[in-house]
Amino acid sequence: MIEVKNLTKYYGKKMALDRVSFSVKDGEVLGLLGLNGAGKSTTMNILTGYIGATEGTVTVNGYDIMLEPMKAKSTIGYLPEQPPLYLDMKVREYLEFVCSLKKVRNKDVHIEEICRQVGITAVSNRLIKNLSKGYKQRVGLAQALAGNPKVLILDEPTAGLDPSQIIEIRTLIKELGKERTIIVSSHILPEIKEMCSRVVVLHQGKLIADDTPENLSRTITSPHQVTAWIKGSSEAVIQAVSAMAVPCHVKLLAEKETDVYEYELTGPEDQDIREAVFRTFAKADLPILSMKGNDFTLEEIFLKLIHQSPEKGGGKDAGNIRPGN
Structure with missing residues (x-):
């Protein structure tokens, strides 16, 4: 469903991504893990076509994101770390606007369905600015689901939420993952372990681990x-x-x-x-x-992974990190 090959990105002279490669299968929930500044958001922005890569390719559902951007983007739903909400709109009004942009047919039926999926039917006639942080995040998820995309890309979807809201969003993402391919970024390891079937770890723009949460935990416990x-x-x-x-x-x-x-x-x-x-x-x-x-803290986990990687910081051939590497 998603194929990333030798992804490299420079901002001026600063390298943000260094030859990152990974793939995501149809129906898989992939966690993109890394400390702040590791390259997670840059990777997601390239995957969604928001910015271009300096080198490398991204293929989504068979379409190259740079060569066939409209076809590739039509299969993607994206939730940035800061949801793209118009706070002075009502929830339903905003979703109607999003569906119009995406040229969704049968808007009324579709909006009812996505409101039900993310649990915002009861607040669909309220102004977005009057909603709690948790409900705003759900509205952000709803706009990502507009058009029924096959791929969801979610950047820090639980950022700023309280513990009960985090559990609700986690549960929702796992449910959505039954029918879609999902990439979720986070710098919080327990969240990734709860939601994802596989984990890709970035550090300083390099891929330093690609494995299941169980194998990664076994390595770092x-x-x-x-x-x-x-x-x-x-x-x-x-x-x-x-x-x-x-x-x-x-x-x-x-x-x-x-x-x-x-x-x-x-x-x-x-x-x-x-x-x-x-x-x-x-x-x-x-x-x-x-x-x-x-359990190690996230900082200790990264120190261990970095120490084990071939170049003490990963690289394109870091691959699966195993004890003794």
Whole structure:
């Protein structure tokens, strides 16, 4: 559905993208992940035909975005980080305007359908400027859906939303992904993991990883350090840890419930301590109510990926990032 080959973009002498290549299959939800300034928005602007590339090609649904822009753009729905809304219009009035621009037939029926899809039917007669941030974002999604495009490109769709609104938009995007090819950009890893079946990671304009969220998480998790909720006295926990086959440091974090404490357990960096922790506390009759590997922060994830990439910053041949690369 989308094919990106050797995409390069300069702004004056500054290189924003460096030979980025990836593809997105029909019906796939791809996450475009990167820190601010990594090149995500530049990539999306080129994919939508808003700006041109210095070098490289983008093909959408078989159409080259530069050679056949109208045909390519007719298959794309785009939501920029700042939704392109006319605040003094009513929601329905605005969607009628968008549908007119896109030459949509049966506008009334189509608008009713997209309002239902994104959950804005109840506010369709209200002025956009009087809507909450979450509803404005939904109206932005509605305009992207006008014309029933096969491809959706969403730039930071949850930016500025509160936690409940973020969950609503995530759920909506996953639902929309059942019928469309979607690219979602974000600098927040958990959001990408929740919504996407595959992740492309950009750093300083270079592609440094292209993999599933599961494989990426497996690469960047820290199994030598876990957080566990353990039932029993802290003295008994400390005694059990001192008898572990694997040397391990234990740190009490908080009391979660009566006689249930949260601990951080850290072993040698080259060892996965989870099985040893489980066996140790089972033998000591200290129930583990919860245990998870400690996730890296986004900054730590990028440091690890950058360290693993062939050029310490990625490159066109960085490909899938695997442990030991």
